[in-house]
Amino acid sequence: MSLAAFPVDPALPGLQIASDHEEMRELLRRHLRPLPTNGWDIRDCRLSRVHYHRGDRCTLRYTLRLVEPRTGRERSQWATGLICADDRAGRIWRKLRAADPRQEVPQAFATFEPLSLIPDLEMLVQIFPYDRHLPTLLRLTAVPLPDLEPLFLSQFGSGDWRIETWSNEPVQYRPGRVAVLRHTVQAREALLATSEKKRFYVKVYRDEEEAEQAHRVLQLLRDRARVGGVTVAEPIAYLSGLRALVLGEVFGTSLQEILLQRQDAPAAVRKAARALAGFQREPVAGLRHHRLQDEVAALKRAGQFLEWACPHLRAQVEAIVSAVVADLDEVPPGPTHRELRTDHIFLDGGRLALIDLDSCAAADPLLDPARVLADLAGLSLRLDLADDDRCKAAARVFAEEYLRDAPGPWRNRLFLHYAGAVLKEAVDFFRHQEPHWPENIATLVEEARDALSRRVLWAA
Numbered sequence: 001m002s003l004a005a006f007p008v009d010p011a012l013p014g015l016q017i018a019s020d021h022e023e024m025r026e027l028l029r030r031h032l033r034p035l036p037t038n039g040w041d042i043r044d045c046r047l048s049r050v051h052y053h054r055g056d057r058c059t060l061r062y063t064l065r066l067v068e069p070r071t072g073r074e075r076s077q078w079a080t081g082l083i084c085a086d087d088r089a090g091r092i093w094r095k096l097r098a099a100d101p102r103q104e105v106p107q108a109f110a111t112f113e114p115l116s117l118i119p120d121l122e123m124l125v126q127i128f129p130y131d132r133h134l135p136t137l138l139r140l141t142a143v144p145l146p147d148l149e150p151l152f153l154s155q156f157g158s159g160d161w162r163i164e165t166w167s168n169e170p171v172q173y174r175p176g177r178v179a180v181l182r183h184t185v186q187a188r189e190a191l192l193a194t195s196e197k198k199r200f201y202v203k204v205y206r207d208e209e210e211a212e213q214a215h216r217v218l219q220l221l222r223d224r225a226r227v228g229g230v231t232v233a234e235p236i237a238y239l240s241g242l243r244a245l246v247l248g249e250v251f252g253t254s255l256q257e258i259l260l261q262r263q264d265a266p267a268a269v270r271k272a273a274r275a276l277a278g279f280q281r282e283p284v285a286g287l288r289h290h291r292l293q294d295e296v297a298a299l300k301r302a303g304q305f306l307e308w309a310c311p312h313l314r315a316q317v318e319a320i321v322s323a324v325v326a327d328l329d330e331v332p333p334g335p336t337h338r339e340l341r342t343d344h345i346f347l348d349g350g351r352l353a354l355i356d357l358d359s360c361a362a363a364d365p366l367l368d369p370a371r372v373l374a375d376l377a378g379l380s381l382r383l384d385l386a387d388d389d390r391c392k393a394a395a396r397v398f399a400e401e402y403l404r405d406a407p408g409p410w411r412n413r414l415f416l417h418y419a420g421a422v423l424k425e426a427v428d429f430f431r432h433q434e435p436h437w438p439e440n441i442a443t444l445v446e447e448a449r450d451a452l453s454r455r456v457l458w459a460a
Contacts (some may be wrong), residue, residue, distance in 0.1 A: 004217075006019035007308055007309055009054060009055060009058075009087065011056070012055075012058055012084075012085060013084040014083045014120075014122055014123060014395060015058060015083060016131060017120075018060055018081060019047060019060075019433075021044075021046055022045075023126070024047070024062060024081075026121070027118050027120070027121070028045060028064070028079065028125070029041075031116050031117070031118045032079070032113070033112060033116065034112055034165050034351065035110045035111065035112060035113060039064040039069060039070065040067070040075075040077075040111050040112070041066065041067050041068075041069055042064050042065070042066060043066065043067045044064065044065035045062050045063075045065075045223055046062065046064075046433075047061075047433045048061050048063040048432060048433065049174070049432055049433075050430065050431050050433060051175070052305075053175075054308060057083065057085065057088070058082075058083050059080060059081070059124065060081045060082075060083070061078060061080050061081075061174075061175050062079045062080070062081065063075040063078060064078070077111050077127065077128065078113075078127075078128035078175075079125055079126070080128070080175040081113075081121075081123045081125050082123065082124040082125075082126070083116075083121060083122060083324055084122070088201075089117070089122050089123060089124040090119075090122055090348060092124055092132070093115060093117045093124045093140065096115055096132055097115055101114040101115060104130075104138045104139075105129075105130065106129075106138070106141050106142045106143070108141070108168070109128070109141055111127065114127050115127075115130065125419065128173060128179075129170070129179070130197070131176060131179070133175075133177070133206045134178075134179060134205075134243075136243055136244065137204050139242070140181060140204055140242060141168060141243060143183075144163065144166055147239060147242065147247065148183065148200075148202070151200075151237050151246055152187075152198070152200055153187060154236075155236065155248065158191040159190075159191060159192065160189060160190040160191055161188070161189050161190075162187060162188055162190060163185055164187060164188050164195065165184075165186045166183065166184070166186075166304075167184045168182070168184075168228055169184075169235040170182075176206060177206050177322075178206065178358070179201070179203070179204045180201055180204075181202045181203075182199060182200075182201055182229040183199065184197065184199050185198055185199075185200065196227050198244060198249065199249040200236070200247065200249065201246075201248075202245070202247070203244065204243060204245050205243045205244070205245070208240070208243055211238065211240075211243050211244070211245060214245055214357065214358045215235055215245055216286065217287065217357055217358075218232055218234075218235040218247075220285075220417065221335070221357070221360070222235065224282075224284060229275070229278060229279055229280075230275055230276070230279040230352050230353065231250075231351060231352070231354075232250070232354055232355070232357060233247040233248055233249070233250045233353075233355060234247065234248035246382040250346050250353045250355055251353070252346035252347050252348030252349075252353060253346065253347055253348070254342065254345060254346050254347075255269070255272050255342040255343070255347065256342035256343040257343075259264055259342065259390055260383075262390070265390065265394055269394045269397045269398050269408055270397055270401045271347060271350075271352065272398070273369070273397070273398045273400075273401035273402040274401055274402075276340075276345075276368060277367065277405070277406070279335060279352075279354075280365040280368070282334075283333075283334060283335065283362065284335045284362070287361055288361050288362070289333060289361060289362050290333075290361035290362065290363035290367075291330065291363075292329070292330040292364070294363075295328070295420075296325050298424075299321050299324060299325060299420045299423065300325075302319050302420070302424050302427050303423060306423060306430075306441065306445070309427075309430045309441070310438060310442070310445075312387055313441070313445050313455055316445050317423065317445060318447060319449075320423060320445070320452065321423070323419075324359070324416050324417075324452075326421050328413070328416055328417075330376055331364050333361075333363050333365075334360035334362065334364075334365040334366065335362065335365075336360065336362070336363040337354055337359065337360055337367075337368050337371075338357065338359040338361055338363060338367055338368070338371070339358075339359045339371065340354070340367075340368045340371045340372055340375075341371065342376065342379065344356050345372075346445065364413075366410060366413050366414050366417045367421070369402045369417075370414060370418040370420070370421040371421045371424075373399060373418050373421065373458060374421035374422045374424065375425065376391040376392075376398070377391070377422060378428070378444070379428075380392070381443060382419050386457060392458070395457065395458035396457065396458045398458070399414070399458045399459070415452065415454055415456075415459070416451075416452075417451050418448075418451045418456070419451040422445075422448040422451065423445070423448055426440075426441045426444040426445060426448075429441050429444070
């Protein structure tokens with residue numbers, strides 16, 4: 001699938017080929033070297049994440065579908081390509097190759113050699129779980145791992161628990177930034193001969209300060225949840241030497257899954273909106289601050305990105321960002337997720353839980369409902385639900401319930417934050433290279449314009 005609309009950057013000429021799925025499949029077939037005893041064939045290559053710095057570098061994550069010709073067995077594999085100006089990728093490759101990372105790859109993840117270079121694109125390719133900015137990730141994908149075994153067993157309670165089976169799979173990966181591994185452990189208590197299975201999540205960070213902050217936030221929110229309200233994953237431990245956060249499992253069903261499966265969605269949406277509003281009423285001491293100036297900077301970055309990705313929308317995007325920035329004011333902050341989407345909200349009976357709280361801060365509380373509403377607008381486009389009112393109905397219910405007891409000025413501010421959140425959603429369409437992203441970004445920009453005129457459906 002060729003993405004001819006991918007923008008041009010003269011400093012990074014390889015981007016045009018790097019964004020073409022079919023050409024990249026052939027290049028990766030040619031340049032990736034299988035590890036001994038493995039014979040995987042690349043049947044499909046999809047560009048699934050883009051992190052771009054104009055005129056300097058671009059990181060592209062590919063999701064590969066591999067097939068073992070001898071058995072027909074299939075698996076997915078992440079590969080990350082780095083293109084830099086001035087042949088920096090080649091210099092990085094030569095430096096890293098000297099360390100011979102092949103020695104460290106766990107057998108369960110052994111497909112291709114961890115490092116390759118595609119000379120025609122001046123692209124460095126890393127094969128997950130190798131990541132030069134996440135040096136402990138290789139170690140944490142090994143099973144069993146002495147660093148984790150006592151932590152996991154401590155969660156099974158008193159007794160003589162011993163691990164019977166242990167599996168490990170990646171569930172999230174942002175190249176060079178963070179990775180999440182899900183460990184499924186089955187243990188048996190020796191005396192009673194009872195068996196139990198638990199899941200744990202290990203989140204690996206590039207930045208030690210960010211990892212420590214995420215741990216502190218979860219501890220603060222977990223302590224508050226003990227007296228009622230929204231809960232979060234249990235922070236079992238922070239392993240500073242590994243820059244890894246060990247988390248317990250969050251139970252329940254995500255709001256997104258409830259919407260898609262039509263499981264009494266209006267009731268679930270109301271419950272989520274009420275719980276979120278209640279969560280934000282009480283301050284949490286110790287959270288970092290995300291002030292108005294920080295949000296203005298984030299909006300401007302989103303606008304600049306969209307102007308590069310879709311130059312024909314430049315005037316509309318500039319007008320939206322200017323209007324939002326001009327009308328927003330600093331307000332008393334509350335605990336705010338800041339990146340909240342429907343797949344971050346879990347419902348389990350009468351309880352609500354939030355996940356992925358790395359960006360949590362004391363900020364304008366309306367950032368969260370605005371982001372949920374923008375996620376619903378994006379979800380409708382991703383799933384081609386234009387003729388299905390599930391997302392629109394959910395947005396109306398969510399906005400109505402969240403604002404039920406809110407002060408009058410909050411409604412006006414929600415329109416502004418929604419316009420900004422929709423622009424951020426449009427950026428995500430490009431970063432994840434969603435199908436038909438140029439057309440869908442144009443639709444979202446129009447939605448942001450409508451929000452400034454209060455013509456969005458959830459406002460009816």
